[in-house]
Amino acid sequence: MLQGALAGLAAGGLYAVLAVCLTLMSRLVRVVNFAQAATGMFGGFVAVWFVSEIGLPIWLGALIGVLVGGALSALIGWIVATWLAEADTTTRSAMTVGPLLLLISLSFILFGNKPQPFDPIIAGPAFTIGGVVISQVTVATVTMAIVVAVLCKLVLSRTSVGTKLRALSERPTTAELIGIPSKPLAIAVWAVTGVISALVIIIVAPSQSNDATSLSMLIVPAAAAALLGGFRRLDLAVIGGLVLGVLSGLVAQIGEVSLIRNFLPFLFIVILLLWTQRKEVWDAAR
Amino acid sequence: MKRHLVGTVAIAAATLLVLSGCAGGDSAGGEGAPIKIGSVNTISGPATFPEASKAAAAVFDAVNADGGVNGHKIEYKALDDKGDPATATASARELVGSDEVVALVGGASLLECEINQGYYTQESILSIPGIGVDTGCFNTPNIAPANVGPFNDMTLTLLYGSETLKLDNICVLLEIAGSTRPTYQAAIDRWTEITGKKPLYIDDTLPYGAPDYTPYIVKAKDAGCKALAVNPIEPDAIGQVKAANAQGWDDVTWLYLTSVYSDNFAKAISDAGAGIYVPAEFYPFTEANDITADWQSLMAENDIPLTAFSQGGYLAATYFIDVLKGIEGDITRESVTKALHEMAPIENPMSGTPWVFGTAETHADQVAGWPIKLTSGTNKWELSGDDWLRIPSN
Numbered sequence: 001m002l003q004g005a006l007a008g009l010a011a012g013g014l015y016a017v018l019a020v021c022l023t024l025m026s027r028l029v030r031v032v033n034f035a036q037a038a039t040g041m042f043g044g045f046v047a048v049w050f051v052s053e054i055g056l057p058i059w060l061g062a063l064i065g066v067l068v069g070g071a072l073s074a075l076i077g078w079i080v081a082t083w084l085a086e087a088d089t090t091t092r093s094a095m096t097v098g099p100l101l102l103l104i105s106l107s108f109i110l111f112g113n114k115p116q117p118f119d120p121i122i123a124g125p126a127f128t129i130g131g132v133v134i135s136q137v138t139v140a141t142v143t144m145a146i147v148v149a150v151l152c153k154l155v156l157s158r159t160s161v162g163t164k165l166r167a168l169s170e171r172p173t174t175a176e177l178i179g180i181p182s183k184p185l186a187i188a189v190w191a192v193t194g195v196i197s198a199l200v201i202i203i204v205a206p207s208q209s210n211d212a213t214s215l216s217m218l219i220v221p222a223a224a225a226a227l228l229g230g231f232r233r234l235d236l237a238v239i240g241g242l243v244l245g246v247l248s249g250l251v252a253q254i255g256e257v258s259l260i261r262n263f264l265p266f267l268f269i270v271i272l273l274l275w276t277q278r279k280e281v282w283d284a285a286r
Numbered sequence: 287m288k289r290h291l292v293g294t295v296a297i298a299a300a301t302l303l304v305l306s307g308c309a310g311g312d313s314a315g316g317e318g319a320p321i322k323i324g325s326v327n328t329i330s331g332p333a334t335f336p337e338a339s340k341a342a343a344a345v346f347d348a349v350n351a352d353g354g355v356n357g358h359k360i361e362y363k364a365l366d367d368k369g370d371p372a373t374a375t376a377s378a379r380e381l382v383g384s385d386e387v388v389a390l391v392g393g394a395s396l397l398e399c400e401i402n403q404g405y406y407t408q409e410s411i412l413s414i415p416g417i418g419v420d421t422g423c424f425n426t427p428n429i430a431p432a433n434v435g436p437f438n439d440m441t442l443t444l445l446y447g448s449e450t451l452k453l454d455n456i457c458v459l460l461e462i463a464g465s466t467r468p469t470y471q472a473a474i475d476r477w478t479e480i481t482g483k484k485p486l487y488i489d490d491t492l493p494y495g496a497p498d499y500t501p502y503i504v505k506a507k508d509a510g511c512k513a514l515a516v517n518p519i520e521p522d523a524i525g526q527v528k529a530a531n532a533q534g535w536d537d538v539t540w541l542y543l544t545s546v547y548s549d550n551f552a553k554a555i556s557d558a559g560a561g562i563y564v565p566a567e568f569y570p571f572t573e574a575n576d577i578t579a580d581w582q583s584l585m586a587e588n589d590i591p592l593t594a595f596s597q598g599g600y601l602a603a604t605y606f607i608d609v610l611k612g613i614e615g616d617i618t619r620e621s622v623t624k625a626l627h628e629m630a631p632i633e634n635p636m637s638g639t640p641w642v643f644g645t646a647e648t649h650a651d652q653v654a655g656w657p658i659k660l661t662s663g664t665n666k667w668e669l670s671g672d673d674w675l676r677i678p679s680n
Contacts, residue, residue, distance in 0.1 A: 007504040010532070011497065113334060115521035117554040125534035135500075135532035207532045208498045209525035218497055252501030258491040261501075 003132045004253035005246045010204065011221075012245015013141025017200040018222030019229075019237040020149045021193040026231035028169045029186045032093040034219055035076060036197050038103040041215035043069025043198030044205050045107050048116040058119045066198045072103070073194020077187045085172075085182075100216060107212040120206035137207050141200060145241060148196055149234040165189065221248075224265040227272050244268055320361040321354075321610070321617050324381035325393030325415075326402065331369030333494075333519050335394035337591055338416035338599030339364035341581075342392025344588040345603035355610045358617060363387070369396045378402040382409050388622045391606045392416040392599040397464060399423035411619055412626050412643065414606055416599030421469045430649035432602040432641060433594070434567040436466075436517055436543055437473040441677050442565035442655040443541040444477040444485075447513050450657070450671070451563065453539055454483075457511035459502060459526075460490040461518050470517070480678055486511055495522060503529040506538075513539035520546050524554045531557045539563065544594045547658065547667065558662045565655025565675055568597040569636045572658065572667040577635045597636060605632050605641050638674035653677040 018036055025033045047065025050056045056064075076099050084092050126136040156162035167175040168182050176182050201215060208214075221244055228240030244265065251261045260267065323346070327339045346360040354360060363385060367374035374397060381387045382405070390406075390413035399415065400422025406413055407428050415423055418431030434442070447453045460470055467490055478484055487509060492502055503526060506514055518526060523546045530538055540562040547564050555562065571578045571592050581600050582592065590596050610617060613625050631640035638654025654677075659670035 003504050003508060004501050007500040007533070010500060114550050115524050115554065117550070123531060125532065128534075133533050135534075137532055207528045208500075209495060209521045211495070211521040214495045214497050214521070249501040249504075252491075253505050258489070261491065262493045262496075 001250065001253055005250045006132055006134060006138070008245040008247065008249020008252075009242065010135055010138040010141055010207070010245070011248065012242040013138060013143075013145050014200055014204050014218065014241075015221045015225045015244050016145035016238045016241025017141060017148060018197060018218060019225035019241045020145060020152065020234055021196055022222055022226040023229055023231055023234055023237040024152055024189065025193055026089075026226070028165050028189045029077070029080070030089045030092060030169065030172075031080060031096065032089070032223070032231065033073075033076075033190075033193070034093065034096040035073075035099040035103060036193065037201065037218040037222065038100045038216040039069050039072040039076070039194050040197030040199075040201035041212055042072055042103045042107055043067075043194075044118070044201045044210075044215065045111050045116055045212070047202055048118055049111065051119055052117055058121060062121060062199075062202050065202055066195050069198025069201075070191045070195035072099075073197070074187050074191035077190025078183075080190075081183045081186045100219070104212050104216050111212075113211065115209060115211040116205070118202075118206035118210055121203060123206060135207070137204055140203050142242065144200060144203075145238050149238045153234055161185075221265040224268040224272075227269055230276070318357060321358045322361045322363070322385055322387045323389060323391050323606075324363045324365065324385060324387040325390050326367050326374055326377045326381070326395050326398040327364055327393045328369045328396040328398075329364075329366035331367075331396070333369065333396055335396070335417055335419070335595050337593050337596035338394035338602075339392050340588070340590045341585065341596040341599030342416055342603035344584050344590060345392075345600055345607065347588075348584065349607055355607065355617070356613075362391075364393065367395055367398055371397060371401050374398045374401045375405075378405055382406070382411055386619070387411070388617060388619045389414065389606065389626070392602040394419060394595055394598065396420065397422075399426070399429055400464065403429060410623060412623050414602045414626075414643070416602040417595050420464060421466050424469075424650040425648045427645070427647050427649075430641075430643045431598070431652070432605065432637070433598045434544070434565075434639075434652040434655055435650060436545070437469050438650060438653055438677060439543045439565060439567060439655060440470060440473040440515065440517060441476045441480075442653075442675055443543060443563065444474065444515050445480065445677065446563055446565055446655075446657055446675055447515060447539065447541040448477070448481050448483050450675070451513070451539065453513045455486045455510055455512040456483075456541070457506050457509065457514050458485045458488045459492050459506065459514055459516045460488065461492045461494050461516075461522060462490050463494060476677070485515070492516075492518070492522075494519065496525065498529065499526045500529040500532065502526075503533060503535065507533060507535050511538070513541055515541040517543050518545065520548065520551055524551065527555050527558065527562070530559055535559065544655070547594050549592075549667075552660055552665050552667050555660060556663060556665065558660050561662075562660040563670060564658050564660075564667075566658050567594055567652070567655055568601070569638075570656050570658050570667065570669060571597070573669070581636065601634060601636060601641070604634065608632055609643075638676065653679075 025031050043065040046068045047061040051061035122136045125133045126139045164180045225240035226237045229236030248264050325339050329336045346362045365377040393415045394417035400420045403422045403426040413429045415431040417433050418435045423431045538559040542564045544567040569577045626643040627645050631642035633640045639652045654674040657671040
């Protein structure tokens with residue numbers, strides 16, 4: 001049981017990292033970025049291409065892949081900041097479905113629809129506690145989730161850039177009027193989350209199914225995890241991701257309920273929504 | 287107004303004439319008319335099988351280049367069902383109803399057999415899929431695939447694991463699509479009947495295309511499985527092996543099916559535990575040999591990947607051409623059906639069982655696989671035996 005729960009932690013860490021990115025985007029640039037995992041996937045595939053076709057060493061390929069992921073994300077950010085600057089969150093988020101589908105199709109066209117031969121940057125078991133194996137990937141993703149969340153928290157609360165970003169997200173028009181450069185800052189946020197997504201996907205992709213669709217669809221459990229923090233709180237996003245991973249690990253161990261494992265993120269979302277809306281009266285909630 | 291009416295009537299009349307012309311059902315009946323053949327394939331969608339119909343088309347092109355069959359050229363039309371039931375239904379009706387094909391040959395679809403088998407029976411048309419995938423390809427009188435199929439392949443892989451590798455504590459993990467569960471159960475029961483052995487446990491909850499298979503692998507490791515017999519599509523298999531690598535489970539033996547037999551898979555797997563074993567449905571193509579030379583050169587000419595799927599498409603088309611050449615008189619749906627029903631079995635060294643359509647109620651007669659293996663650090667499939675492994679007849 002315990003081994004099963006801990007086995008889910010690697011996936012949990014991955015969900016948590018992506019959930020932190022989603023939460024950042026939602027807070028700072030008013031977008032639920034559906035293409036969050038897809039840009040990472042594409043960056044990862046570019047990395048694989050450089051390693052397997054050009055023969056670059058894995059670290060260099062990974063670096064290029066991470067930069068491509070960041071650049072793609074920045075490009076989407078530039079489009080949003082240029083043409084949808086005044087649009088509401090729903091419209092801006094809906095627009096990101098386009099790049100999601102485009103990137104999946106584009107990767108099929110460029111790299112084929114077979115899984116990619118990712119060379120692992122890190123692989124194998126890290127250590128064993130009482131017969132329970134903790135893999136290196138688990139250590140990496142969980143650490144990354146916590147570090148990214150803490151760093152973002154510090155940047156937002158302790159630096160002038162953070163203050164400007166908060167001002168922009170709270171009162172975009174006012175912030176612009178007092179001279180805060182909204183567009184470069186917004187695009188920077190897109191680029192940073194793009195880099196983080198690409199990095200975490202390049203770390204986990206060798207140890208799991210790594211075709212374009214499964215990697216891009218990581219956005220579903222990540223969104224479920226971000227929902228725990230209401231797309232506002234980074235700490236809850238991390239906890240949401242880890243809990244979701246551990247739950248799916250647990251559920252797979254128990255024969256009677258293992259079928260619901262496929263719907264777990266969905267159930268998670270439904271239960272959270274029911275809980276958060278529990279005090280709403282119907283008319284007000286509509 | 288009047289002129290409009292006249293125009294409309296003229297168009298309607300013309301349309302009727304064209305339609306009645308189409309419905310003449312004169313395919314290849316007359317002198318020099320083409321022989322129309324079709325296939326329904328999953329070329330786009332969640333799991334794709336594009337190679338089979340490409341390989342069949344290559345065979346037909348080669349026949350056409352040599353002047354066709356008894357002076358008739360072959361017209362081959364491979365449609366994409368997108369893995370979608372409605373499209374699969376429509377594709378079959380387009381080929382059988384409007385195009386009036388004489389038979390369906392060389393297809394490979396995720397779900398087409400089960401959906402269209404009733405229609406084929408009703409229209410008295412026969413289908414020879416290059417690769418039969420779903421249950422419906424193996425349980426009806428009108429469909430006879432060229433391949434072993436995942437169910438017999440499952441029995442074979444279990445036999446190889448328990449009898450040749452002498453493994454005990456084999457666990458079965460299944461990815462179930464549609465209504466394949468009982469058929470897989472029957473395949474496992476057949477192994478139990480032959481050997482008297484039972485799987486340690488069966489887990490039929492593996493999702494298709496899951497991002498991470500670690501929990502299932504951990505469960506198997508905790509239960510004490512020595513070997514895992516699994517039926518995944520290629521990307522999922524890679525995920526499963528990598529999940530076991532991450533858990534440091536290095537003494538597990540993998541008993542997979544032909545779906546993972548590709549160079550791509552071999553390249554992706556460096557640590558194969560105690561080995562990955564597969565009963566290949568057709569003679570292996572990993573080393574140059576005379577048996578697959580014809581097929582290999584035809585595939586190379588047409589730039590078709592070397593996979594078990596393209597072997598199946600090639601064989602289905604080859605068998606069909608043999609049968610066509612033996613038909614005297616007009617080549618029509620009736621004469622083709624009659625010829626397939628009365629044919630003698632065809633031997634081909636690429637397949638371990640002679641192939642025959644015949645008049646059996648079901649067609650799952652391909653029961654031989656050639657054992658191949660992938661061991662750690664080689665990134666290359668190798669032969670793991672020097673003869674076909676067969677399911678003993680009860």
